[in-house]
Amino acid sequence: MLLIPCPHCGPRNQEEFAYERTLDSVVRLNDAPELAIATLYARANPRGQEHEIWSHTCGQWLRLTRDRISHAIHSVEPL
Amino acid sequence: MRDAAGSIPFTFDGKAYAGQPGDTLAAALIANGVRLVARSFKLHRPRGIMGAGVEEPSALVTVGEGARAEPNARATDVFLYPGLVARSQNAWPSLAFDVGAVNSLAAALIPAGFYYKTFFGPPSRWMLYERFIRRAAGLGKPPQAPDPDHYGHRSAFCDVLVVGAGPAGLAAALTAVDAGKRVILIEQDAAPGGSLLRERVTIDGEPGVVWAANVADRIRAGGGRVLLRTTVSGYWDDNFLTAVERRVEPGQPAEGDAQVLWRVRAGEVVLATGTIERPLVFANNDLPGVMMAGAARALALRHGVAPGRRAVIATSHDEAYRTAFALADLGVEIVAILDSRTQASGPLVEAARARFVVHAGARPLRAIRRGIGLAGVDALIDGAKRRLLADCLAMSGGASPVLHLHRQAGGALEYDAARGGFLPGAGRQRHVSIGAAAGEHDLSAILTLARVVDPLGPGSPPAPGPLWHDEAPGKAFVDFQNDVTTLDLALAQREGYVSVEHTKRYTTLGMGTDQGKTGAMVALAQIADLRGVPLPDAGLTTFRPPYTPVTMGAFAGPMKGDHAAPIRRLPLAAAHDALGALWVPAGAWMRPRAYLAPDETVAQASLREARMVRASVGVVDVSSLAKFEIAGPDAVDLVAAVCATPVAKLAIGRGRYTVMLREDGMVMDDGTLWRLAEDRWLITSSTGGAARMARHLTYVADVLLGHPRAAVVDVGEHWAGLALAGPQAAAVLSGLTGAEAPAHMGLGDAVIAGVPVRVLAASYSGERAFEVHVPGHLARAVFDALVGAARGLGGGVYGLDAMDHLRVEKGHVVIGAEADGRVTPADLGLGGVLRKTGGYVGWQALQRPALVGPVGRRHLVGLTSVDHTPIAEGAMLVMREGEPPLGHVTTAAPRVAQDGAIALGLLTDGATRHGQIMLAWSPTRRSTVPVRVGPPLFYDAQGARYRD
Numbered sequence A: 001m002l003l004i005p006c007p008h009c010g011p012r013n014q015e016e017f018a019y020e021r022t023l024d025s026v027v028r029l030n031d032a033p034e035l036a037i038a039t040l041y042a043r044a045n046p047r048g049q050e051h052e053i054w055s056h057t058c059g060q061w062l063r064l065t066r067d068r069i070s071h072a073i074h075s076v077e078p079l
Numbered sequence B: 001m002r003d004a005a006g007s008i009p010f011t012f013d014g015k016a017y018a019g020q021p022g023d024t025l026a027a028a029l030i031a032n033g034v035r036l037v038a039r040s041f042k043l044h045r046p047r048g049i050m051g052a053g054v055e056e057p058s059a060l061v062t063v064g065e066g067a068r069a070e071p072n073a074r075a076t077d078v079f080l081y082p083g084l085v086a087r088s089q090n091a092w093p094s095l096a097f098d099v100g101a102v103n104s105l106a107a108a109l110i111p112a113g114f115y116y117k118t119f120f121g122p123p124s125r126w127m128l129y130e131r132f133i134r135r136a137a138g139l140g141k142p143p144q145a146p147d148p149d150h151y152g153h154r155s156a157f158c159d160v161l162v163v164g165a166g167p168a169g170l171a172a173a174l175t176a177v178d179a180g181k182r183v184i185l186i187e188q189d190a191a192p193g194g195s196l197l198r199e200r201v202t203i204d205g206e207p208g209v210v211w212a213a214n215v216a217d218r219i220r221a222g223g224g225r226v227l228l229r230t231t232v233s234g235y236w237d238d239n240f241l242t243a244v245e246r247r248v249e250p251g252q253p254a255e256g257d258a259q260v261l262w263r264v265r266a267g268e269v270v271l272a273t274g275t276i277e278r279p280l281v282f283a284n285n286d287l288p289g290v291m292m293a294g295a296a297r298a299l300a301l302r303h304g305v306a307p308g309r310r311a312v313i314a315t316s317h318d319e320a321y322r323t324a325f326a327l328a329d330l331g332v333e334i335v336a337i338l339d340s341r342t343q344a345s346g347p348l349v350e351a352a353r354a355r356f357v358v359h360a361g362a363r364p365l366r367a368i369r370r371g372i373g374l375a376g377v378d379a380l381i382d383g384a385k386r387r388l389l390a391d392c393l394a395m396s397g398g399a400s401p402v403l404h405l406h407r408q409a410g411g412a413l414e415y416d417a418a419r420g421g422f423l424p425g426a427g428r429q430r431h432v433s434i435g436a437a438a439g440e441h442d443l444s445a446i447l448t449l450a451r452v453v454d455p456l457g458p459g460s461p462p463a464p465g466p467l468w469h470d471e472a473p474g475k476a477f478v479d480f481q482n483d484v485t486t487l488d489l490a491l492a493q494r495e496g497y498v499s500v501e502h503t504k505r506y507t508t509l510g511m512g513t514d515q516g517k518t519g520a521m522v523a524l525a526q527i528a529d530l531r532g533v534p535l536p537d538a539g540l541t542t543f544r545p546p547y548t549p550v551t552m553g554a555f556a557g558p559m560k561g562d563h564a565a566p567i568r569r570l571p572l573a574a575a576h577d578a579l580g581a582l583w584v585p586a587g588a589w590m591r592p593r594a595y596l597a598p599d600e601t602v603a604q605a606s607l608r609e610a611r612m613v614r615a616s617v618g619v620v621d622v623s624s625l626a627k628f629e630i631a632g633p634d635a636v637d638l639v640a641a642v643c644a645t646p647v648a649k650l651a652i653g654r655g656r657y658t659v660m661l662r663e664d665g666m667v668m669d670d671g672t673l674w675r676l677a678e679d680r681w682l683i684t685s686s687t688g689g690a691a692r693m694a695r696h697l698t699y700v701a702d703v704l705l706g707h708p709r710a711a712v713v714d715v716g717e718h719w720a721g722l723a724l725a726g727p728q729a730a731a732v733l734s735g736l737t738g739a740e741a742p743a744h745m746g747l748g749d750a751v752i753a754g755v756p757v758r759v760l761a762a763s764y765s766g767e768r769a770f771e772v773h774v775p776g777h778l779a780r781a782v783f784d785a786l787v788g789a790a791r792g793l794g795g796g797v798y799g800l801d802a803m804d805h806l807r808v809e810k811g812h813v814v815i816g817a818e819a820d821g822r823v824t825p826a827d828l829g830l831g832g833v834l835r836k837t838g839g840y841v842g843w844q845a846l847q848r849p850a851l852v853g854p855v856g857r858r859h860l861v862g863l864t865s866v867d868h869t870p871i872a873e874g875a876m877l878v879m880r881e882g883e884p885p886l887g888h889v890t891t892a893a894p895r896v897a898q899d900g901a902i903a904l905g906l907l908t909d910g911a912t913r914h915g916q917i918m919l920a921w922s923p924t925r926r927s928t929v930p931v932r933v934g935p936p937l938f939y940d941a942q943g944a945r946y947r948d
């Protein structure tokens, strides 16, 4: 279980967090349909480091930079 | 030396025995002369005790009775208690006379790859074999009754977690405690000491076991926590480990928790997990009487039990020589020591030569069976085959460090050719391996600060091999638990299952409770030889948690029964109880399903309640619906992003139906949107989607809109909601409020029974209706007033089923039933309510070609039973029985306004099929009903009844 440092609450167990998606899969409200559909269905799935969106039960949304091989968390920023 | 008579009574297969305090079940059985303990998994071969701890592959037994029975307990990992009841597994009718073994059908039918080939063959073959396999092969049977025991969960932190209380682990834990660290020391055995429990060394002048107990006491005295009988089952991310503590033995009734699942976050982890001895591979190496040399030594030195009368020691290294001394001191005749090395020297070997017959360059070829046990061994001695008579064969093919936790943590492995095995390499998390687990074998080197005296002198490292031989007729086992032999591994190679991961799945190598503890290295050695590659190139299978089996109850812990999930009760639960509500779970909530009159069925009550609403007026509790208030200067932007319907032009004091989409364009939720003030909105949405909607709202606000000036408040628990519906609803409401009821889709404040309430005029039933929102703690008086007034006009309360009947007649969808995550608004006939300008979540995806194309989508349709027979929910919609379905029934209901049965369904191109007759076919419910497809609207098509 990951230990995720919430900027609000400090290091907390992963079970208090919910994974949302990778940052590159965020569909912006004003994106053109072609871009939005590509964002949804034609994404890269790179090996290694990824930017991810998570939420903490305190209500804070987070941007994690995380290695998907080693699970190491490089940075956590509030969104 | 051990007393002849034991003081602890127990039974095995119904026969009474007695053992000594501190005995394992295995030790007590051998002390009582019981050698046949189990039948093997696939081949039903007779098996005895092979190991000394959790790694025991063969002696699996069921311990305990009735609901407390624990299958697949390792006899070596169960400590005796008075009244212990153990049974053998996998044998019928009895252990000694097992049909599965006698007719040898099992052996003929289940070669390696049998399951594989059967699963990939035609289904008929699997059907044919299934019954046979289920009876013939298998481990123990789980108990059928609910588990009577309690299981606890504990969380803990520490600076240093030490796994294993052998000499290395004890020394490390004591050092950490002395340095002021918070320390947890975990040991799976019932006593500290590890290898010291089976050796005869003195440390600082004390016997090793006494030294170990004293160190454990000093760790406790220094503030450390010592958990005995506790096994670390998994090493997860960020130094998070789980461990299972046995507070009682298998099958033993507990005062409190039978087991505790520990969840530990550790600063540093020290893995002092020791080694597991490797078997030698020769024909019939699984006979009762053949055991690991270390296990034989543990029986002798720890329990004072002799594993036989005449013993042969077969080894590839020095350590097993100690077993000869230990057994001889108990009076066991040592027939010979067979050492596979052509040259062996050193103090230990010399001491053995002085006392025993030692053959160099010698090894067992084949164990000889008499009855169900070992009678002797054919051995290769001085280049010739010789038969040695013995009832115990203590073997050792070296020792493998226990690397499971190191690997689970992501640590690397290094192959050490000199030691003939894998050693822990660099750790990925904050962990180190020490002692024998790190390849250190010399006790003096482990305990540098202590004075170690070994009366037999040091031996060379136990690290030749791993060895396998396949040179005599008979089955030579590499994986005893799964009945995998050298022939099976060779077959797998011949048939192309070359990689070790493929071999594992093809032969079942390393599965079950064993997980490769005993057999992995010898199997790898053979696979490498067959492939002609060095051992490290043969690869390793993944070390998956748990290290030893964990009972499901430990995972569940206290979260069972009513504690499995929180139950949410309505603020008016007591009032509904007083009215005789029949409760039904709806998500986490308990909601009134119907209010049954005497002698009424649920169906009758629901239909009566629904007709009451159509005829006069009814009150239903809708408190569980999700409710969110959104307020602030930018609130309209947030609402417009979430709701797919027009928003900005909604007048203050008005509401409208709305639908929320996922970003793939599918319907996520629906409800009503109300404008309470210029910058203040109320959204209601489905009960089951409340948590998802709460998250979605903050995602849209924080991530998509970048923190707009709008606050989202979940007011679902603040407001109780009471819906009032029927032709008399307006009369009931104005009678209680003394004011005119709001117009349809209007809202207003009012006072009922002295309580201020908010009234929203929205209809779900198709009748004129209102939702009364009142703070939960004030709801009772309002509820009583509404119900009393409704009764005065021939109405009353109604439940969830009646509400469902009413909405089906009106074609209103339910999230989860009709809106099942695969439908767009257009599929539900709601395309017209969408905002034309887009800008809401999901608008882009609705432009996907597959969604704008004219054909192939499943549409919401209404289904009318042609002959009034009830339609089965979930039934397939087909033209003829047996054809592939074109759709399915989502909700079925009786007609309320007249006799008959109707349903809603999703049907491919359903909008173009109105008027067709189809079959609602449910083979599982044995129901086939002809239905007429039509629009999803059965009542008041003009919508005259719900408007004011």
Ligand SMILES: [Zn+2]
Pocket: A006, A007, A008, A009, A010, A056, A057, A058, A059, A060
């Ligand atoms: Zn937080």
